[in-house]
Amino acid sequence: MEGVSYQRFPKIKIREVKDECMKFELRNTDASIANALRRVMIAEVPTMAIDLVEIEVNSSVLNDEFIAHRLGLIPLTSERAMSMRFSRDCDACDGDGQCEYCSVEFRLSAKCLGDQTLDVTSKDLYSSDHSVVPVDFPDSTGYDSPEQRGIVIVKLRRGQELRLRAIARKGIGKDHAKWSPAATVTFMYEPEIHINEDMMETLSLEEKQSLVDSSPTKVFDIDPNTQKVVVVDAEAYTYDDEVLKKAEAMGKPGIIDIRAKEDSFIFTVESTGAIKASQLLLNAIDVLKQKLDAVRLSDDTVDADDQFGELGAHMRVG
């Protein structure tokens, strides 16, 4: 048993980073790690979200639960969330979730006095903590006036009023989707495309064109100079096998060979804005580590050493 190590050293190469989205490559590891990372990013990186709403006045058209639900879904900036406590195991406040370590209070008070419909947006939420505020979307696409930005919570007509107090707490996406910091996390295996040039030469230009066109995404193209079929964007390939089917239908199976690299993945991460996409990845790795630590340190692990065998040893080393 000893001596055989399956330890690998995964590498991450970041391709593109923006606040709300990121693309990176993950190499030298297998699907289990890649998927674990994806799952943690979606469901286990903690964020802040409104969890408790006390409604004082609500004469809007939406009922209380509806408004509470909408409030909960508003992403709040949660850089601090990793260092905060879950309100259920907060010592400072007996777990009732109303202290600075585990919760942030919001107030909202809006009343429509004019004849025009008043949009109550996430901008109207006043936070007790400047580090936890509704996410601001810097790009004002779609809205021309700057004050109109923010997420609409409810619209009020003349005389209607909404007044409430809300408490945001730390949570994870597993419990409720509102705590999920990731809009989308996906990965794909990096494709490896080989074109059999000899066979390709036997095709006429039209045949080449039809082969190129058979893929719904633009993976191949014909070099205008050499009139050769070239791979323009391997990663656009969706593993739909359309080209392979086409090649077979043309009577040239094997003209193109596509394989998925089992150990390298291309990740796309989109954040809700609660955490920056790059931070999301780091947090996810932290959470993953913590989880592994929890497994490693727990008494059961030592006891179950026989069961886990070298996995347990592996974990203790790493």
Add this chain to the structure above:
Amino acid sequence: MAARRWSERAPVDYSELQELVEHHIESYNFMVKNGLDVMMDNIKPCRQAKISYTGRFEADVCFQYDGNPIVRQRFNFGQFPIMLKSKLCHLRGADPKKLVSLKEEAAEMGGYFILNGIERVVRCLILPKQNYPMSMSRGSFCNRDDGYTDKAVVIRCAREYTSAFTDQSSITVKLYYLRNGSARLGFWSLFLCSYSCHKALVETTDREIYQNLTCYYDGKSDKTKGAVATQLVGERAKIILDEVRDLSVFTRDDCLQHIGKHFHHVMDGLENETFINKLFSFVDGTSAPDNPDSLQNQDILLPGHIITIYLKEKLEDWLRKAKKLIQEAVSKENFDFTSLLDIKKVLDKNSPSQIGLAVENLLKTGRLVTQTGLDLQQRAGYTVQAERLNYLRFLSFFRAVHRGATFAGLRTTSVRKLLPESWGFLCPVHTPDGEPCGLLNHMTRYCRVTSFFDSQGAVKDFFNIRKSILSVLTSLGMLSALPKVVQAGPPKILSVLLDGRVVGSFPSGEVEKVVAHLRRLKVSRTSVIPDDLEVGYVPLSMGSAFPGLYLFTSPSRFIRPVRNISIPSEEGQNIELIGPFEQVFMEISCPDGGNGGRRDAFPATHEEIHPTNMLSVVANLTPWSDHNQSPRNMYQCQMAKQTMAFSLQALRFRADQKLYHLQTPQTPIVRTSTYMKYNIDEYPAGTNAIVAVLAYTGYDMEDAMILNKSSVDRGMCHGQIYQVGTSENYACIYLALHGIGAFMQLHTETIDLAEESSKNNESRRVFKRSNVNTSVHSTIDSDGLPYVGQMIHPSEPYYSTASVNDISPKPHYRKGSEPVYVDQVGVDMKNGQKVNIRFRHPRNPIIGDKFSSRHGQKGVCSQLWPDIDMPFSGVTGMRPDLIINPHAFPSRMTIAMLLESLAAKGGSLNGKFVDATPFSISVRKNNEESANSESESLVDELGNMLRSHGFNYHGVEVLYSGVYGTELTCEIFIGPVYYQRLRHMVSDKFQVRSTGTIDQVTRQPIKGRKRGGGIRFGEMERDAMLAHGAAYLLHDRLHTCSDYHIADVCSLCGSILSTSFLQPKIFVREFGGLPPARTAKKVTCHACQTSKGMETVAMPYIFRYLAAELAAMNIKMTLKVGD
């Protein structure tokens, strides 16, 4: 920007919608216009106040006595229910904006009544066609009397007043064929000799009668096409004439005397010779019997008509009674007839307000209280509650046509058959399955009902219409029926019947031209011929329908538009309204049907406007229903009506007993043209869910479906139930509180203290909170009512009442098993004694809730699956909202659902809605045949759309397992499908119990979910336990958890009944601080007078009960107790 777009939106056109219920309103309008003089009362928001929407109904009554001057007096006939949006309604003519300001729906269409706050619609009923003789054979005809055969000709005659108006009251007249060759006329239970009737009607001689009867037979054309008479008619005519000789009635006066006075009620529209000739030809088999179940021979009974008929009878009753009262008074002394006061005093005994009440009761209960029967087949079931479960359901109440309650009980299924005659009028898809299948039909989208109003809204003058039709006919060369000349019958000459009256005849060769001419006049706007005239030309045939030209102008016929292609189109208008009677004999081509096997000899003269016109509104909403197996479309029609949807826009001002409401509905990406036409977007009913078709975890087996938990978290399919009241619980409370056995009709949470106190003879009660008992203050506000927005748990107090001089108000506790929110508390401002408390039950999707696509694919949510475990697409990262099993498709063949998924995917990528109108391919093909452009298949079109966006042509995608991160071995069909949330939810249905209430007599658990009862573990369940040998479980279910009982048995006498406890009179010594020692219980047997030999035996309590019951019959049961 978005906000601006909303305000700038063009005013929505609801006219299409409004047209759908027009027949209801028009019929009521007619009734109001001509029957009544109704005074408007103030109209309040009745729905919330749980009262009826009525107006005062007054009429002038004239009295005349012995030629004295006429005395006029206005009487108040009570409150008369008003149909919404009728001419009396203050909503009439209100535009959407005004409706909204009146706290109504913007799309309010009216057509219903509000009675005690409940919306009720009068059900449209099918009746036999009026003024059309129908030949039929029924076994029951033989039993009328000796000599009757099973054959008769039946006509439902509608009454006419002064030839201008008909009030739609009718009577059915039957002409029976006797075995000796004669005929008898029968209505109600009178049977008359046909001759005497004939003679009574018109001054005529025997010779003329003979000639009339035999004129259809010319002596030789026995076997030619269209001949309807045989040589037997002569003999029959002789028999008929001979018969009368025995009765010795010869002149018209004699006949009148013979018949009595009843006849003048009936004789309208009764024309004997065609009638008798039809009977004879039917008997001889030269014409076929008419099918009373076919729409060809049917009319419709509308709300206004039934109310008119009913009202007429009630008024007649009242007048008769009034007459009697006055006559009695006159016979007494000191009664001055000219004095109004005296008359009023007398008539006070005969309360006029009962008439308004009678009509209100008819609408409230749907029951006709009448002696005569009004020539209607059923007594009850005329009105139904119009549930606002969702918009489509509500709409369907107005489009529904019922065949009649009498047919529901019949064991034969022939009435339920879908007959080709109903094509285009009744929807073949939209009928419920199960008990009312085929009896409750729905009118198609464009099916309308002829009314008393013409297109300008003026009342039709039927007399003038008929006159102008007659003049047109005469100008075409019709031989008038009067003066009478002896003429031949078919096949040479065809008679013309206008609304059942013989008006003349045409040589049979010319009729076709006449018909074509009439149709042209019908269509043209300028002519006097009404556009809804029915030109029923029954051509000559061999032993088929009795020939003739039947014209109908009457109201309450079905009509629908088709395009008349025989008219040159430069005349512009070529849409013709046709009825079911004429449709059968017309040549109408349908774009989808090719030429329908039509030969060149009979070219199509008409054309369907669109093939979807054969479907109802609801059936029209199924996308690409032409690609589905037909029963699936039927299921969808039913499920669309059970969908939880955006029920009402004026939700805030409603106090319906139960309202289902979907929180965040969406508009479907794939929709039919009907969807926009009827503004269904105002009341959307579903969600575009991303549906993946795969067998993922096994939790999607057998029509179960997996929902994505995160999608649900984010609000997919969230909803709530608004409820005012939980029914009879409240009556129970009151009974218990006041200890009075009076029946309480308090069905809802509408708490009406005035009503209560008057019933209980108590002083005025008010809502009041106790100042002493502060424990209720958390749920009850200082006014004695709950806080709005408060959550109330089961058996918490939520309002309290007290009588005025009472200091301790009594709290009232909430019944039910789940916590609810107080949504609204509405107080009647009049005296503050009537209160509506509306609760809100949250109903977010949980395991066990029912969902369905629009293709009859329903399923139950089996898991809320974590988002991270759902399969995901590598390219987009998309996870499905919903997973269904691929086995749902092969046997059900709902191809349209697959198409919808493809199309919605393409549509959402394009950012465009996709039109999914059924049969549009065939329509397009027809139009493009001339243009000669290539027509590709639908799938090809959709596939290419996906392809152009870089997606797979077939709509499949490579998905990765959410659990392992590996590629799934096969490509998964995934795309958005519009899903409906159905109203069947576990939270309303689950039933569990461990212990709880038991039956007092048997000590077994009670049944019923509401009372916390159990589900019966019945014989078959018992059998299953036995088969498994699960003895312990069986014992647990049937004994331990049921009526487990330990009985004392006297082993000496074996009785379990004679044992009883002896109350030990032993002095209980108390030891300091210790509880008193438990004295051993002493049981003795009364019979044996000893406490020896007592044994305890465990048994079902029901066994002891059996022993007691047997003892009551003097049978002793003994148990032998051994070891």
